[in-house]
Amino acid sequence: MGHSRQADRPPVDTVKQAKKSPDVAQPFRELGLAEDEYARILGILGRRPTSSELAMYSVMWSEHCSYKSSKVHLRQFGEKVPAEAAKILLVGMGENAGVVDVGDGWAVTFKIESHNHPSYVEPHQGAATGVGGIVRDILTMGARPVAVMDALRFGPLEAPDTARVLPGIVSGVGGYGNCLGLPNIGGEVVFDPSYLGNPLVNALCVGVLRADAIKLAKAEGPGSKVVLFGARTGGDGIGGASVLASASFETAGKTKRPAVQVGDPFAEKVLIECCLEIFAADLVTGIQDLGAAGLSCATTELAAAGSGGMEIDLDRAPLRDETLVPEEILMSESQERMMAVVTPANLAAFMAICAKWDVTATVLGEVTDGDRLIMRWHGEKIVDVPPRSLAHDGPVYERPLSRPYDQDALNGEHGNGLPRPKDGDRLRSTALRLIGSPNLADKSWVTDQYDRYVLGNTVLAQPEDAGMIRVTDEGTLGLALSVDGNGRYTRLDPYAGAQLALAEAYRNVASTGARPLAVTNCLNFGSPEDPAVMWQFAEAVRGLADGCRELGVPVTGGNVSFYNQTGKTPILPTPVIGVLGVIDDVNRRTPMAFQNDGHQLYLLGDTADEFGGSEWAHVMHGFLGGHPPKVDLAREKLLADILINASRDGLIDSAHDLSDGGLFIALAESCLRGDVGARIVLPEGVDPFVFLFSESAGRAVVAVPRTEEVRFTDMCTARGLPAARIGVIDLLENSLDVQGQFRIPLRELRAAWTEPFRARFD
Amino acid sequence: MPRVVVDVVMKPEILDPQGQAILGALGRLGIEGVSAVRQGKHFELEVAEGVSDETITKLADTLLANPVIEEFTIRR
Amino acid sequence: MPRVVVDVVMKPEILDPQGQAILGALGRLGIEGVSAVRQGKHFELEVAEGVSDETITKLADTLLANPVIEEFTIRR
Amino acid sequence: MGPRVGVVTFPGSLDDRDALRAVRLAGAEPIPLWHGDKWLDNVVAVVLPGGFSYGDYLRCGAIARFSPAMESIIDGAKHGMPVLGICNGFQVLCEAHLLPGALIRNDHRKFVCRDQRLRIENTSSAWTTGYAAGQEILVPLKNGEGGYVADQHTLDELEGEGRVVARYVGDNPNGSYRAIAGISNAAGNVVGLMPHPEHAVEALTGPSTDGLTFFTSVLQQLVAR
Ligand SMILES: Nc1ncnc2c1ncn2[C@@H]1O[C@H](COP(=O)(O)OP(=O)(O)O)[C@@H](O)[C@H]1O
Numbered sequence A: 001m002g003h004s005r006q007a008d009r010p011p012v013d014t015v016k017q018a019k020k021s022p023d024v025a026q027p028f029r030e031l032g033l034a035e036d037e038y039a040r041i042l043g044i045l046g047r048r049p050t051s052s053e054l055a056m057y058s059v060m061w062s063e064h065c066s067y068k069s070s071k072v073h074l075r076q077f078g079e080k081v082p083a084e085a086a087k088i089l090l091v092g093m094g095e096n097a098g099v100v101d102v103g104d105g106w107a108v109t110f111k112i113e114s115h116n117h118p119s120y121v122e123p124h125q126g127a128a129t130g131v132g133g134i135v136r137d138i139l140t141m142g143a144r145p146v147a148v149m150d151a152l153r154f155g156p157l158e159a160p161d162t163a164r165v166l167p168g169i170v171s172g173v174g175g176y177g178n179c180l181g182l183p184n185i186g187g188e189v190v191f192d193p194s195y196l197g198n199p200l201v202n203a204l205c206v207g208v209l210r211a212d213a214i215k216l217a218k219a220e221g222p223g224s225k226v227v228l229f230g231a232r233t234g235g236d237g238i239g240g241a242s243v244l245a246s247a248s249f250e251t252a253g254k255t256k257r258p259a260v261q262v263g264d265p266f267a268e269k270v271l272i273e274c275c276l277e278i279f280a281a282d283l284v285t286g287i288q289d290l291g292a293a294g295l296s297c298a299t300t301e302l303a304a305a306g307s308g309g310m311e312i313d314l315d316r317a318p319l320r321d322e323t324l325v326p327e328e329i330l331m332s333e334s335q336e337r338m339m340a341v342v343t344p345a346n347l348a349a350f351m352a353i354c355a356k357w358d359v360t361a362t363v364l365g366e367v368t369d370g371d372r373l374i375m376r377w378h379g380e381k382i383v384d385v386p387p388r389s390l391a392h393d394g395p396v397y398e399r400p401l402s403r404p405y406d407q408d409a410l411n412g413e414h415g416n417g418l419p420r421p422k423d424g425d426r427l428r429s430t431a432l433r434l435i436g437s438p439n440l441a442d443k444s445w446v447t448d449q450y451d452r453y454v455l456g457n458t459v460l461a462q463p464e465d466a467g468m469i470r471v472t473d474e475g476t477l478g479l480a481l482s483v484d485g486n487g488r489y490t491r492l493d494p495y496a497g498a499q500l501a502l503a504e505a506y507r508n509v510a511s512t513g514a515r516p517l518a519v520t521n522c523l524n525f526g527s528p529e530d531p532a533v534m535w536q537f538a539e540a541v542r543g544l545a546d547g548c549r550e551l552g553v554p555v556t557g558g559n560v561s562f563y564n565q566t567g568k569t570p571i572l573p574t575p576v577i578g579v580l581g582v583i584d585d586v587n588r589r590t591p592m593a594f595q596n597d598g599h600q601l602y603l604l605g606d607t608a609d610e611f612g613g614s615e616w617a618h619v620m621h622g623f624l625g626g627h628p629p630k631v632d633l634a635r636e637k638l639l640a641d642i643l644i645n646a647s648r649d650g651l652i653d654s655a656h657d658l659s660d661g662g663l664f665i666a667l668a669e670s671c672l673r674g675d676v677g678a679r680i681v682l683p684e685g686v687d688p689f690v691f692l693f694s695e696s697a698g699r700a701v702v703a704v705p706r707t708e709e710v711r712f713t714d715m716c717t718a719r720g721l722p723a724a725r726i727g728v729i730d731l732l733e734n735s736l737d738v739q740g741q742f743r744i745p746l747r748e749l750r751a752a753w754t755e756p757f758r759a760r761f762d
Numbered sequence B, C: 001m002p003r004v005v006v007d008v009v010m011k012p013e014i015l016d017p018q019g020q021a022i023l024g025a026l027g028r029l030g031i032e033g034v035s036a037v038r039q040g041k042h043f044e045l046e047v048a049e050g051v052s053d054e055t056i057t058k059l060a061d062t063l064l065a066n067p068v069i070e071e072f073t074i075r076r
Numbered sequence D: 001m002g003p004r005v006g007v008v009t010f011p012g013s014l015d016d017r018d019a020l021r022a023v024r025l026a027g028a029e030p031i032p033l034w035h036g037d038k039w040l041d042n043v044v045a046v047v048l049p050g051g052f053s054y055g056d057y058l059r060c061g062a063i064a065r066f067s068p069a070m071e072s073i074i075d076g077a078k079h080g081m082p083v084l085g086i087c088n089g090f091q092v093l094c095e096a097h098l099l100p101g102a103l104i105r106n107d108h109r110k111f112v113c114r115d116q117r118l119r120i121e122n123t124s125s126a127w128t129t130g131y132a133a134g135q136e137i138l139v140p141l142k143n144g145e146g147g148y149v150a151d152q153h154t155l156d157e158l159e160g161e162g163r164v165v166a167r168y169v170g171d172n173p174n175g176s177y178r179a180i181a182g183i184s185n186a187a188g189n190v191v192g193l194m195p196h197p198e199h200a201v202e203a204l205t206g207p208s209t210d211g212l213t214f215f216t217s218v219l220q221q222l223v224a225r
């Protein structure tokens, strides 16, 4: 059956052919390459590329793989790397994921990545394969993946398309992660009209490994075998990530290839266990996952990172669809595949482990002492390129930037005139409206679809400020992680917005008692060809790099997603920041729930009249304008220190950071989590509305046992952190009582909080 | 009451992990001679007399199958 | 190569949550005239010439369907 | 070390490590077993852990049931060896006809992970002797296909013989007939349970430590023998 179809195919374009027919017109534009980029390829090769080479250059030089628009900005993460990084960074940016030293001989690798566009087309599979991809990145570093998180953005909750997109994305994230046996320990669900035609799915994975067992994507040692293992290669995802299937493929009699990848989490689970067994036996010298740009990317990156070349017989690749032509095989984004470099001595043992796990493994070729990446198809040379020209020497653009024409108007429109609630009744109804608004409402409709227990090391998970896992059950070392982003703040001020996202994630981690250590980021923006978007991007990167330096936490990796727009309208600029923290003794973790009667509630930090970009302005007035809350990173550091020391010394038994919706929302969440009431006494002279709903950064609420009050307040005073006693936990009260203003029974509060999702989706 | 059957299968070029798993199990069961398995969904609808082919097709296309990755056949 | 189709559905007395959900969605889609939906599984097997009916039945009965809750039909 | 209790890993098993940990915390010697081996390594009881064996393709547990390890386990179970199937393990036991009935898609058609209250209704099975009759416990529940179904006759028989081991308290989380969360075979050595006691064995990581008693119960039985 393969043969008769083979006859219909156009002859395969070979290197020999390319030399003989220099003037053949090639569809480089359809493949997304610019005129000058094509000219550059001609220069590199000294001839026209074969169609296979052209396919490879087009995917490797795409925005997605080459970071051509973002590279010049991302460099700052390296240039501004904080001094603290030297001590912990085992692998920095540029590898599949960064690796940090967390002590006790353990290392941690973590990274966040987007899968936005596929998730709009096919929500379930798009989100599922997003999780699958990031998990393979972590695995590739030699680590056992141990947890996932997901940061999601949707159009308005009530929009009809949200009913299609949200349940599908949630079932995709859950379906894949649950089936891999990875606990989901946190994330975000945010609604804004700008995401209606372009939802965001950012998936994070964290893995642990022994610090001396890091694996790199590197092909070394002439004679070593290049092995492709995992799923067979199919036609899926061609055109999914970076290019559209072009005219040249239609001549091969193809109808359009599916633009989405379909995931098989079972195959990935088996692949993970198989890889971990292979790592434990120390059988690979280099390893790379197959993600965007599939085989093109894996072969070129492995070869480019090594000192030699590589020869591949492409026709040996096991196929799911025998009609695939070499160009398609090179571009396919079929999931659940890996590529390893294995010495001949280790090959048999490697293959035996694959056989044990029923994983298909095929030797495609070997590492050479040359400097070319050569591929053959039934004996004919179809690719002969310098691998570094694909992997490292892609085009780099300094795209024009310009401050958006409406930026000044946006910042000038302060919204100071928006009517504010003035009496207890109106404050009460504002409080209920806010807690029942989609962004602040209970997310358990989503998170109950995620397994948070599997592996048995989850110490904290949603809705806690940060997820926390124990590294092994033989010790007490733990990791905490939070992901945060705020598109509205970033729209108002991208420099500050990125720092506020960083500060929030940092604060969330510290609230659990863990010390923030390192950062990953996923930068979701509109088109880089729009100078206004590019300005937002540049400002956000600058803000994040400066912020990381000031907080002393290095960026270890991340991902850029451009072209997030509906028509010409970009999404709110949305940097999503992940912070990793470490805690020596997980038994000392600080949960968010109010628990114990009579414990005193303290508000840490300063509250100013800051409503620019707030949930209040958004929910009550549909308004966006002014400036976001002030950033004070020195204060964030101090607050984190206090939270960490207080946890270590047992001075507090709950902590919850303040962010969207301000103090009231934080209090409500802690009451609901513990199912206990609280009495709040407003300090003398404050404006109740500002006090309850302002979104000033650098704040948290803690519960302090009476016996520790003096020690705790002395510590705050000595360090210069404002700490105001604002009330007490009251087990008998069963309501959140803001004295002199209003009182809301917990039952009513909970009903308002859980209503939006249940009403929409159940 | 007339019965309509709609069968939904993955498009041939899309991965079908379930079929693969079943094929693997057959070997262990000692059943020979089966060279490929595809698994899809099967729907049996009871419809009123007048329901048109267009209605059924719309139903299959919007609800029973996901046209991005699946295709369907209708039997009346 | 001959193709055999096996369709598996839940026994009528067993609750079929998926069929129920589809019926509910039909109303919201404004599709009328469908009074019942059952969702089952559809298998397409490629089998060698000589494979007997008994073999297929055994395969359906032991692997493709769970006779405790499901029943199947075979089409060659 | 106490008696040897095995935990089988199928391709796609996920809670196998957790089950091994629970066995260890209960005081037994945890023995990992591989689905491809018939040899059960001298274990005296077996846990079939949760997960998605073979991706839950076809039907949950349908493919795992035919593994070599299961052949030996079916044999052992018929001769009185204690076997506990948790979640996917319960599904495997039903597919293997060691337990009656079947598990189908949750009635709300979503995966659900939550802390679930259960009432222990049978304290004579090999895995529940340590509980008090009617005792309520809190353990994680997480499944997509946890709806227990069987025909009326079977259900009546299970009830009549006291073989409903645990029942959901409060909202039925998955549409299980008669809120059944777990059952045993007639001899009481084989128990299937949809919720996850192995995730409730440490205060640090679980909602309670109520689940540990499943594992200590079987231990007492084995030691007493
Ligand atoms: N998509 C999601 N996946 C997992 N957990 C989520 C998701 N969305 C929200 N959460 C969790 O719900 C809780 C509340 O979220 P959020 O209000 O955004 O927290 P914070 O303001 O502290 O960052 C957090 O524990 C968060 O991790």
Ligand SMILES: [Mg+2]
Residues within 6 Å of the ligand: A464, A465, A466, A508, A656, A657, A658, A659
């Ligand atoms: Mg928080």
